[in-house]
Amino acid sequence: MYKSEKKAALALVAVLATPLAAQAADFSLSVYGGYQTAPHSSVSGNDGVDTFDFTTGWEGKSFDMPPYYGVRGTYWVSETFGWIADFTHSKVYADEDDMADNGFSTLEFTDGLNNLTVGPIWRWPGAWDKFTPYASVSAGIIIPHVEVTTDNTDTLEYQIAGPTIALVLGASYELNDRWDLFTEYKGSYSQLDVDLDGGGNLESDIITNALNFGVTYKF
Numbered sequence: 001m002y003k004s005e006k007k008a009a010l011a012l013v014a015v016l017a018t019p020l021a022a023q024a025a026d027f028s029l030s031v032y033g034g035y036q037t038a039p040h041s042s043v044s045g046n047d048g049v050d051t052f053d054f055t056t057g058w059e060g061k062s063f064d065m066p067p068y069y070g071v072r073g074t075y076w077v078s079e080t081f082g083w084i085a086d087f088t089h090s091k092v093y094a095d096e097d098d099m100a101d102n103g104f105s106t107l108e109f110t111d112g113l114n115n116l117t118v119g120p121i122w123r124w125p126g127a128w129d130k131f132t133p134y135a136s137v138s139a140g141i142i143i144p145h146v147e148v149t150t151d152n153t154d155t156l157e158y159q160i161a162g163p164t165i166a167l168v169l170g171a172s173y174e175l176n177d178r179w180d181l182f183t184e185y186k187g188s189y190s191q192l193d194v195d196l197d198g199g200g201n202l203e204s205d206i207i208t209n210a211l212n213f214g215v216t217y218k219f
Helices: 003-022 096-101
Strands: 027-037 041-046 051-057 069-076 079-089 092-094 106-109 114-124 131-142 145-149 153-160 160-174 179-196 200-218
Touching: 027 179, 069 200, 079 131, 079 160, 092 096, 114 160, 131 145, 131 179, 145 179, 153 179
Parallel strands: none
Antiparallel strands: 027 069, 027 200, 041 051, 041 200, 069 079, 079 114, 092 106, 106 145, 114 131, 131 160, 145 153, 160 179, 179 200
């Protein structure tokens, strides 16, 4: 495991462990998957020799290995307000024609943009019988697996690459005292600034949109 992965895992554990220890009855753990896409964005920088500045389309390929998924811990301070720590393994692949036209043989983040965020969450229990709508906004960092290949660089590594923010709008359905099902929209905005082998760098602001389905266990 890379050092940045270890740091991200430790950070997530630390954030989740604090509220869990404080009051386990108000803590829940969710896992989710779904369908994730990303619109076009600009890509700029240099590969150590040549500069580039172009716009590319991105594909999410949510169900290709490794698949899109997420893990979220929630500490409910009250019946209607809480805090989340959320890790999402989102991913993007640049359009093949855009890559070829600009000297890239690989431009992707397929082992994840890896968004790690924390922030507040609100819910409205009883609003729709057993369905509970909720909303959250969170901010944090991205730890992408950078996969960039040109004639002058072959970069394949995890990096801490910049800030990210996320918005979640969803609804959960209570199965029983311990389990909920949920569906939601999750959007994220990430500012990538990654280093390339050979002395270059690459920048891109990437937006992802996802329709998630998941399950929650309430402690």
